[in-house]
Amino acid sequence: MSPKISLANLSFTYPDGVAALKNITLDIPANEIFVIFGPSRSGKSTLLRVLNRLSDLVEGAQHQGAVTFNNQNIFERDVNVTDLRRRISMVFAIPTPLPGSIRDNLTYGLRMAGIRDVQTLEERVMRSLKQAALWDEVKDRLDASAFALSGGQKQRLCLARSLALEPDVILLDNPTSGLDPLSTAMVEDSLYELKRRYTIIMVPHSTQQAARVADNAAFLLDGELVEVGKKSQLFMRPKNKRTEDYITGRFG
Amino acid sequence: MEQTAPFIGSRPAAEQRHWGEWIIEKLIQVAGLSTIVIIGLIFFFLLREGLPAFFEVPLRTLLGGRWYPIENLFGLWPLLVGSLLVTAGAILIAVPLGLITAIYMGEIAPRWQREILKPLIEMLAGIPSIVLGFLGWVVLAPLIQQAGASTGLTAFTGSIILAYMSLPTIISSSEDALSAVPTEYRDGALAIGATQWQTIWRVVVPAARSGIVIAIMLGIGRAIGETMAVLMVTGNAANVPALGLGMFFQPVRTMTATIAAEMGEVANGSVHYHTLFAIGILLFVITFAINSLAGRLVGTQGKRRRSSQL
Incomplete structure (x- = not known):
């Protein structure tokens, strides 16, 4: 099966000269959870942000190489960035409900995409909330403020908001960083369900989480791709000494 | 021990x-x-x-429409209307203009433009009001007269000058409010496929609303209390303009201008003297009302936001 997303010699340099990504070549298969892990400042978040071109927001940053998504290089000039972000949606470390009700948060992206049919909107709201395992908790108060939800609920709302757009790929930047173990388990459980329909690329909260949820994983260090492989291989018998040191807790 | x-x-x-x-x-x-x-x-x-x-002064005279101190007629109504007209006009001009400028500066302009714009706007704040009044008299008034008004010294002229006087306050305070909106909101909206404009209009501006309300109130506060420039360009005719759009293009006289113009000529302790102070009381009450309204608006929103973070 051809990969969902391919990175070819991708480099990314911030305007202050810091090379966040160095010459990364990587294939991400469809319908699985692909984990990108490594110590802080290793370039994980930057990599995610490049994938849906949120990195465009950094004035004066430079990139080389190519990212191929559905047989097209996302850096090409005729790519519609707004559309790309609907196809490759992102959930952040800090839950970011937007001002408004729970329902508003979910229909927001849809309405901006031009979907106005009330029935379609209702359907999407319900389905995305169910997919994010939030439906049972909020079904009776869809018109309440999104800010009134707990931290874990907010994060699942943000996940649902991305799912409502029916994207191809979901980027998760440390989605459980602020959550208690119970909420974390709920988010992880919904991910196992979701990978049947979506491709999930995730920066995990910890190496343990990486080992729990990943199908394939890539280890980044100082912007370099050190090792990539199946979970069973990468976490049990890493080929690279640095990967082994990191996983066994010798640094990082 | x-x-x-x-x-x-x-x-x-x-x-x-x-x-x-x-x-x-x-x-x-x-x-x-x-x-x-x-x-x-x-x-x-x-x-x-x-x-x-x-x-x-009999209450009927005070509420009346004639301000002729020499004939002992002290109607405050035309002065109040004058102040309200000039201020309302200034708000109508300054709020959209200020908000749009702030959005451009904070959200859209590249950094180098921002670095030029910001000090320039702060410089605008530093121009003495009398200089702006001078500008209004020499440049603006003839333009307005050419445009068809019977005289160039009108409420509208005053509104424009006042708008430009309160713009720096509105711009810099709203820009502060906009930049205080967490980056996560912008990222969150962009990440679900919002365009830049949708992000600004539906997420960033609503999130900064309380700060923007303060900015506008500060601007109004500056406008309503301003004296010298208004005294120069509004024509100083204490009449009640006929209702309609045309009322902006007639000379008016504001409360502040009346005090400034007449204080030097009244006999200490006379009725006229007392009435000028009464105008001061009225001004005091109006600004107090605006400030407490702003405080209340901001207070309830601030509370809502605090509780939302729990």
Whole structure:
């Protein structure tokens, strides 16, 4: 099966000269959870942000190489960035409900995409909330403020908001960083369900989480791709000494 | 027991420190209280000089439409209308313009433009109001007269000048409010496929609403209390303009301009003198009302936001 997303010699340099990504070549298969892990400042978040071109927001940053998504290089000039972000949606470390009700948060992206049919909107709201395992908790108060939800609920709302757009790929930047173990388990459980329909690329909260949820994983260090492989291989018998040191807790 | 001994021994030193503390505390207290006392005194003198007007001038005259001090006619209505017209016009011009400029500066402009714009706008704030009034008199008034008004010195002229006077306040305060909106909101909206404009209009501006309300209120506060420039360009005719759009293009006279223009000529303690102070009371009440309205608007929103973060 051809990969969902391919990175070819991708480099990314911030305007202050810091090379966040160095010459990364990587294939991400469809319908699985692909984990990108490594110590802080290793370039994980930057990599995610490049994938849906949120990195465009950094004035004066430079990139080389190519990212191929559905047989097209996302850096090409005729790519519609707004559309790309609907196809490759992102959930952040800090839950970011937007001002408004729970329902508003979910229909927001849809309405901006031009979907106005009330029935379609209702359907999407319900389905995305169910997919994010939030439906049972909020079904009776869809018109309440999104800010009134707990931290874990907010994060699942943000996940649902991305799912409502029916994207191809979901980027998760440390989605459980602020959550208690119970909420974390709920988010992880919904991910196992979701990978049947979506491709999930995730920066995990910890190496343990990486080992729990990943199908394939890539280890980044100082912007370099050190090792990539199946979970069973990468976490049990890493080929690279640095990967082994990191996983066994010798640094990082 | 041994441990407590040195503590007891150092007690005089502690006492000295205590005295130092006491003096500093009292100094701060006096400084703080003096503000309250001064405001109280201002209010007291304003009332003492202004209240008699309400007994000396019949209420019907005060509420009437004729301000002819020489004939003992002290109708406050035209002055109030003048002030409201000029201020309302200024708000209508300054709020959209200021908000759009702030959005451009904070959200859209590249950094180098921002670095030029910001000091320029701060410079606009530093222009003495009399200079702006001069500009209005020399440049703006002839333009407005050419455009068809019977005279160039109108409420509208004053509104434009006042708008430009309150713009720097509105721009820089709203820009602060916009930049205080967490980056996560923008990312969150962009990440679900919002365009830049959708992000700004539906997420960033609503999130900064309370700060923007403060900015506008500060701007209005500056506009309504302004005197000299308005005195120069509004024509100083104390009449009540006929209702309609045309009322912006007639000369008016504001409350502040009336006080400034006539204070020097009245006899101390006369009815006229008391009435001018009564105008001051009216101004005081209006600004107080605006400020408390702003406080209430911002207060409820601030509370909502705080509780939302839990």
